[in-house]
Amino acid sequence: MGLEDACVHCGFCLEACPTYVVTRSEIHSPRGRITSVRLGISSEGIETCMFCRRCELACPSGVEYGKLIHNVRQENAAKKALNLVMEKPYLAYRLFKSSKGLNSRLVRRIHELIPNMDEPLEYREESPEVILFPGCLMSVAFRKTVDNALHFIKSRGYRVEIVNGCCGLSHYSEGDKARSNALIQQLNEKFKGKRVVSLSSNCSAHMREMGLEIEDFSEFALSELRDERRELIVTVHDPCHANLLGITKVTRKVVEKLGIRVVEMDEPSFECGAGGGYFIHHPEIADKVMEVKAEKVKKSGQKLVLSTNPACSLALAFKGFKPVHLADVLEGVENLNPS
Known part of the structure; x- marks a missing residue:
């Protein structure tokens, strides 16, 4: 039994998938990609997956989508x-x-x-x-x-x-x-x-x-923090893989312990648009995803975005926000002016 056989074609993954959100195409959805693997046919959707694995959190059947894509993809020379x-x-x-x-x-x-x-x-x-x-x-x-x-x-x-x-x-x-x-x-x-x-x-x-x-x-940082506070207001982006494994929950515990005020964006774990090197190799779809992410960030009213992953930070900066890492915040807030 292959990994694709666990999929029941329910569609819960669709709105979790950034490439489906911007294309509204079944080909560019997790369900569509799984179907192409199951049928043994080639599909451009296999290469347009951003590998954020948000579909795994949405899937009621527990499809190990990341492993499936890893097994069927073939890296090209440029990548x-x-x-x-x-x-x-x-x-x-x-x-x-x-x-x-x-x-x-x-x-x-x-x-x-x-x-x-x-x-x-x-x-x-x-x-x-x-x-x-x-x-x-x-x-x-x-x-x-x-x-x-x-x-x-x-x-x-x-x-x-x-x-x-x-x-x-x-x-x-x-x-x-x-x-x-x-x-x-x-x-x-x-x-x-x-x-x-x-x-x-x-x-x-x-x-x-x-x-x-x-x-x-x-x-x-959480294990080493002393009685430290930071006067700061941010919105928080939850990087996809870190969110999948629960690491982002620890980041938020550090933020809370520091007394930082968080104004939530819409869907903090929605894909930033970088997808590792995806935003270099697939600019058309990546730019659309980055724009959707930017609109979600804008709803917070904040320009300062806490982001603990570099590709995410580059995508956020590309859309005009000021990303800061937890390490930057811990070293002080004097140079973190969002303008």
Whole structure:
């Protein structure tokens, strides 16, 4: 019995799916994709899935949709090349800097969505007690957040090592089974016996599903908070994979403990529109999803959005909001003016 056989075609997944919401097409819905797998026919819908897995939360039959898509997708050359580059954040940084101005649709799109990259932070103390794992995109697109997370962990008395790299979530979502497994094995060797704090919450969720023992930064922060308060008003975006595994609940506990006022947006876990590298490779659908997300955020009346995943933060910034990570908030609110 295949994973697709658990689907009863009820349709509960439809409105949870961002690509269905913006296309109103069965082809671009979880149910439609499952049907194509069941019938053994090719479908463009397989490639247009954003892999947010919101359908799994909506599904009354418990269809393991993420595993199903992982098993049937075939990664193309462009996606594979970009993923291989992102495995090495320093290489990504160098290529980003040298590619500005190149006449390539893919390169133009990357620079449009990621206005700036910084050199990844390298840091290691003798006999480190904690590994800080920013993930690939956080390392280069949000270097200041990495700085803030490092400072927070050190302020709690820990010796720290930063390990820059990739968790393999993008490879996994696009069907590159061998490479996603290899990256998890590499991280397992690096992390063995160490306390690991992951800064990108969707990476945290993926690594945990793959069997790695890690803490999300929110979990570390909750265990280390003292009597601290922050005078701040935000709306909160719940990244999709982190939401699926309940990590976003911990983020909200930290926010509550800090006394931060939250004005809820409409459907906080609705897909941001990034979908990992989706907003680079599928701009037409991604832009429509980002616009729907923007309308949901606007209903909160806030420009400052708490977002603990870098691709989500890039999508939110692209639509004119100011995303901030929990690590940024913990380091102070002086520079968090939403304007």
